[in-house]
Amino acid sequence: MDIFCKISNGEVLSRTIYEDDLSKAILDVNPMHPGHILIIPKKHFTDLSDIDTEAITSIMNNAKVCKKLLEDKLHPDSVVLMLNNGQAQEIKHLHLHVIPYYAQDPNLSIDKVYELLTG
Numbered sequence: 001m002d003i004f005c006k007i008s009n010g011e012v013l014s015r016t017i018y019e020d021d022l023s024k025a026i027l028d029v030n031p032m033h034p035g036h037i038l039i040i041p042k043k044h045f046t047d048l049s050d051i052d053t054e055a056i057t058s059i060m061n062n063a064k065v066c067k068k069l070l071e072d073k074l075h076p077d078s079v080v081l082m083l084n085n086g087q088a089q090e091i092k093h094l095h096l097h098v099i100p101y102y103a104q105d106p107n108l109s110i111d112k113v114y115e116l117l118t119g
């Protein structure tokens, strides 16, 4: 079982930012920039071609919530979405990166980011 399936079923803990019945947004433990979020479907899908409409809708709604949270709390200059899917990716469980970009990265630890986004 891959790490995102384990996070979905609660076997592995994560810093959860937002979730609904079908998807979960967590902080990336190796952020590209402070506030880097991953959105994962709770059910296992490898590829965009396989995912059902309800799950992809949940992921995109989740992305909207996270983008607004990032903008309200961390004030990035832009927020980029990047979908990882298919067999070539490191973790073969489809996931959407929500990555904030800043003129200059704020000096924030992952725990401080978590506190800001969930407080």
Ligand SMILES: [Zn+2]
Pocket: 001, 002, 004, 005, 043, 044, 045, 092, 093
């Ligand atoms: Zn999985």
